[in-house]
Amino acid sequence: MTGLPNCLVAVVGGGAAGMMAAIVAARTIATAGVDKSGIAVPVVLLEKSDRVGRKLLATGNGRCNLSNQFMTPDHFHGQDRQFVEALLGRFSVNDTLEFFLSLGLDCRIEGNGRIYPYSLQSTAVLDLLRRAAARSGVETISHFDVEDIVVVDGTDGGFRMVAVDGRFVSARTSIVATGGMAAPAFGCDGTGYFLLNKFGHVCTPLFPAIVQIKTDTELVRGLAGIKFEGIAGLRIGSRMAKTASGEILFTDYGLSGPAILDLAREIGGVLQMDPAEQVFIELDLLPDMEYQRLLTWLKKRRGLDPDLELSGFLTGLVHKKIGQAIVKRSLEKPLPLTRPAAELTERSLTRTAHFLKKLSIRVTGTRGWAQAQVTAGGLKTDQFNHSTLESKLQPGLFVAGEILDVDGDCGGYNLQWAWTTGYVAGKSAALSAIGARRS
Ligand SMILES: Cc1cc2nc3c(=O)[nH]c(=O)nc-3n(C[C@H](O)[C@H](O)[C@H](O)COP(=O)(O)OP(=O)(O)OC[C@H]3O[C@@H](n4cnc5c(N)ncnc54)[C@H](O)[C@@H]3O)c2cc1C
Structure with missing residues (x-):
């Protein structure tokens, strides 16, 4: 020595x-x-x-x-x-x-x-x-x-x-x-x-805490790189455990942004104890707009411009790509997004409003020690x-x-x-x- x-x-x-x-x-x-x-x-x-x-x-x-x-x-x-x-x-x-x-x-x-x-x-x-x-x-x-x-x-x-x-x-x-x-x-x-x-x-x-989260990628992958100001709710089983507001970012593996990092500690702790636990993030994409008002506005919009392509139906409310993903998810049967807004059924409109206020995404884990801040x-x-x-x-x-x-x-x-x-x-x-x- x-x-x-x-x-x-x-x-x-x-x-x-x-x-x-x-x-x-x-x-x-x-x-x-x-x-x-x-x-x-x-x-x-x-x-x-x-x-x-x-x-x-x-x-x-x-x-x-x-x-x-x-x-x-x-x-x-x-x-x-x-x-x-x-x-x-x-x-x-x-x-x-x-x-x-x-x-x-x-x-x-x-x-x-x-x-x-x-x-x-x-x-x-x-x-x-x-x-x-x-x-x-x-x-x-x-x-x-x-x-x-x-x-x-x-x-x-x-x-x-x-x-x-x-x-x-x-x-x-x-x-x-x-x-x-x-x-x-x-x-x-x-x-x-x-x-x-x-x-x-x-x-x-x-x-790991203060870390990005991994989710089912079906929806998020197509929206990777898009940010919005919203509210993220953390649901564990049937319990709403915590909410956080602020910037939320879609990524190709899941979700990031300050509001998501705030929820990561709870997610890490729960999944460490029981990796099979059902954990979901519920996104409110329009926190300033109350559900009923939103639904009324969507119905009005359909009536105002029934020829508007479905691809642009939510333009002005949310990022165009997010809008297209939500409309697609809301349709009762698959339709090309080149079809007119008039083809949106009452049920599809209700589902559109629902997904804008409560877009549920299943969490599969966190990004682990390599990406964690603390x-x-x-x-x-x-x-x-x-x-x-x-x-x-x-x-x-x-x-x-x-x-x-x-x-x-x-x-x-x-x-x-x-x-x-x-x-x-x-x-x-x-x-x-x-x-x-x-x-
Ligand atoms: C990307 C990133 C961004 C962050 N941003 C913020 C922020 O903006 N604000 C905030 O409040 N916090 C932030 N944090 C968290 C914050 O940086 C840490 O909590 C803080 O640095 C911890 O300080 P520490 O001195 O305890 O440990 P560390 O900063 O981790 O330092 C420990 C040191 O010990 C050395 N070491 C380890 N083992 C040994 C050994 N056996 N012998 C000799 N040396 C050893 C390491 O090399 C390291 O240099 C961030 C973290 C990361 C990763």
Whole structure:
């Protein structure tokens, strides 16, 4: 084994939470004026990829939706909401904005309270975090894939972070911020859970969240690429479980768009428990138009222009291709869409109005970890101190970010969780390391 720097705090994982934790730990140590004899660097950030923050660059479609103005615990999921509430109280949205402003980053608020860097570029966030880390004295080591964390016995105690190639870093305290299982292309494959498993930490069931859904493709494939503003209802068996409104996108595999991503967590959880469960999305394509008014209008329209081709019957109400698919589905017997509107029967008109208000599509699954933005489930939160994020099973060991059993809605909630937990773990791990050195 080859030894690398001996430090006070080692952070494993250079994502949003890990970078925040490293910066805060280094600043805390610097202001405390600790005796650094025998310490090569105060804080080391260990990242298995070639560079830190790769996922951050992809967030918010490259714009980085870094937080949300409406930050309440009910936007988060997991087994313990109070855990989330306690932590958000320790490092809030305002604290986050102040932190980024202190790095030179101004932000702007867009629709639904979503907060972005003013330039709408995720590179700005990453560049400033990397610069802040370097300026605070954090040593970043990339290509360092931690496969084990060993507790070191002896007077100085602490941990040894061992990489797959045998190199190691020694530290008084350690923060594990290796993310979850979502989007493995950015380096997250769930190894963090195994690192903590040996200390007795356990996970709640894991499944992909904020992810596109797969459906029967008969209808959606022909409409791939078309978006509309509507309402999506999630029906599980005979129960309407949840509705979400906003942009909905037809794709060749199923459905996407913010309203669908909002429903994906429930779908993932239900299908993980019972893959045979009957799950449907019911689309309201005209949310502002009440059913009876719509039906009256359709009848009137047929009377106003009985020669109008069926292919154009819904033009002006919905996208032309959606209109054609709906009319086709509504016909009692197959007819070419070149036929006139006069041939629409009363029953076909009722079915047209029905499908426009409640287009039912069977869900077959989600697009899985590769496409997911976040992990639902994670390390059980009752095994960590909610004011410090220190393990209750292994003193000196801290966690931050998505690795915990907390996931937020789409809209900046997950990055806020990363900043909040990174801040708390960074500060606590530094204070613990300093305390141990002084005592
Ligand atoms: C495409 C996409 C878009 C998103 N957009 C948004 C958005 O706009 N707003 C929002 O709030 N959230 C968004 N999210 C979610 C958000 O990015 C994550 O919740 C957040 O980045 C989690 O931060 P983290 O630091 O806990 O984990 P991660 O960011 O996943 O970082 C973990 C890091 O640890 C490293 N690592 C893993 N294992 C090891 C190991 N054994 N040794 C060393 N290093 C290791 C990984 O390489 C990675 O760099 C998005 C996610 C994706 C995939």
